[in-house]
Amino acid sequence: MSKIRIATTSLAGCFGCHMSFLDMDERLVALLEHVELNRSPLTDIKHCDPCDIGLVEGGLCNADNVHVLREFRANCKILIAVGACAINGGVPAMRNHFNLRECLEEAFLNGVGVDNPQIPNDIELPLLLDKVHPLHEVVHIDYYLPGCPPSADEFLSVLGDLLEGREPALPKNLLHYD
Amino acid sequence: MSAEANMTTTNTVTPNTINIDGQDIPFKNGQTIMDAALAAGVYIPHLCHKPGLTPHGSCKLCTVDIGSRSMSTSASDRRTQTKFSVDIDRRSVSACTTPAVAGQQISNDTPALNEVRKTITQMLFIEGNHLCPACEKTGNCTLQAVAYHLGMLDGHFPQFFPRREVDASHPTVMLDLDRCILCELCVRASREVDGKNVFAIAGRGINAHLIVNSPSGKLVDSDLETGDMAVHICPVGAILIKEHGYEVPIGRRTFDLHQVGEIGLEPVILAKARHTNE
Incomplete structure (x- = not known):
């Protein structure tokens, strides 16, 4: 039987969800007998082939995030929003209280210890969005995996359900938002 | 028969x-x-x-x-x-x-009632700024615990991200309106138990918001004291006591160890809020 193909990415997140994914430790060995990783920071493959499952960490804070999310949606049969930021914007969305210019000025002009103050404007930098958005406001999301980060057990629960052809149903004792 | x-x-x-x-x-x-x-x-x-x-x-x-x-x-x-x-x-x-x-x-x-309750809870989440990982109340928050009880995985609706003010003027109590769900527990506790009338709700519909009964509208000019029930009754992280953050680590808080449906938990929650070192 061919393996289930999974892609992962971190958008406006902190890679904490990916670290938590790796917290599966030795259970990863058993998982990788059924699963192969496609586009992912763990493989360094740069673009998605058609995949069965996409795990997306982080919300949307710039144009590149939106581009990557759309690539995942176009290529993954099942897209899962992983972690608080993907689900409601999370900590990055705390900048939504302020306008973008205020944030940039605070970080790059007026911040404590700023040397050579200037707002970065290199052409290679993706344009920032006005506000940080959760994933489901831009593409359809099939399942949600809450937590900051979701525990390795949560990843295993949802992936296990999908591998065995069941509708994912997160046990209540694993459900947490922090 | x-x-x-x-x-x-x-x-x-x-x-x-x-x-x-x-x-x-x-x-x-x-x-x-x-x-x-x-x-x-x-x-x-x-x-x-x-x-x-x-x-x-x-x-x-x-x-x-x-x-x-x-x-x-x-x-x-x-x-x-x-x-x-x-x-x-x-x-x-x-x-x-x-x-x-x-x-x-x-x-x-029933599944039907719990589905409606989940939708109500989702609306409470998206109308305010409920970012659990960044909130001191996480794990002790009844809104969060009810959402766990109902199996809420996402907010479903577009986030409002309203801009609301923090009132940190009081020496021992902080008011963060980002998390206020307008339950009026503090309003009633202040009026009925503390005999003070510190809080009220002003405005209607989506403009409803918690206000403080003082000449400046700031908590520091009200007669609120740390021992008041109104300070301890907040089910979310809108009213917090200063200098008592993160005394119980995340993972060992009330709703990390208990389900919200366990009856008789209310006195435990209140007692914990008042005596955080227990």
Whole structure:
């Protein structure tokens, strides 16, 4: 039987969800007998082939995030929003209280210890969005995996359900938002 | 048993009992459905209710369905004259404000009601700024615990991301309106228990917001004190006590160890808020 193909990415997140994914430790060995990783920071493959499952960490804070999310949606049969930021914007969305210019000025002009103050404007930098958005406001999301980060057990629960052809149903004792 | 005898049995109403999800529950005159349920150890989800304070009926999480109530309908009742067959006695009510009446057949823990409650909870989340990982109340937050109870995985609706102010003027108490769910528990606790009237709700609909009764509108100019019940009753992280953050690590807090549906938890939560070192 061919393996289930999974892609992962971190958008406006902190890679904490990916670290938590790796917290599966030795259970990863058993998982990788059924699963192969496609586009992912763990493989360094740069673009998605058609995949069965996409795990997306982080919300949307710039144009590149939106581009990557759309690539995942176009290529993954099942897209899962992983972690608080993907689900409601999370900590990055705390900048939504302020306008973008205020944030940039605070970080790059007026911040404590700023040397050579200037707002970065290199052409290679993706344009920032006005506000940080959760994933489901831009593409359809099939399942949600809450937590900051979701525990390795949560990843295993949802992936296990999908591998065995069941509708994912997160046990209540694993459900947490922090 | 014949069908007739069976009907007679089910129609027999024991005096002063209501029936919730098939379980007979005694009540005393004057008790609400919520009072009777809590006393009998039956959990009805709620956020704006706290035993001892005047019921408010605003969060609507305790919505239950009453199948038949003790009331007579005459032939002239216009509700019986529709061309559709409707159960005119079936209605949805707030358990915290509806008096218990003998013979009420109440549905509480049903998939349909819990789905509606989950939608209400999702709306509470997206209307404010409820970022649990960045909130000191996480793990002790009743809104969060109710969302866990209902199996809420996402906010479903587009986030409002409203811009609301923090009032950090008071020396020992902080007010973060980002997380206020307008349950009015602090309003009632201040008025009914503390005898002070520190808080109120102003505005209507989406413009409703918590205000402070002081000349400047700031907490520092109110007569709020750390020992007031109003300070400790907040079910979310809107009212926090300064300099007592993260004393209990995340993972060992009330709702990390308990389910919100465990009855008798309310005094535990209040006691914990008052004596954080316990």
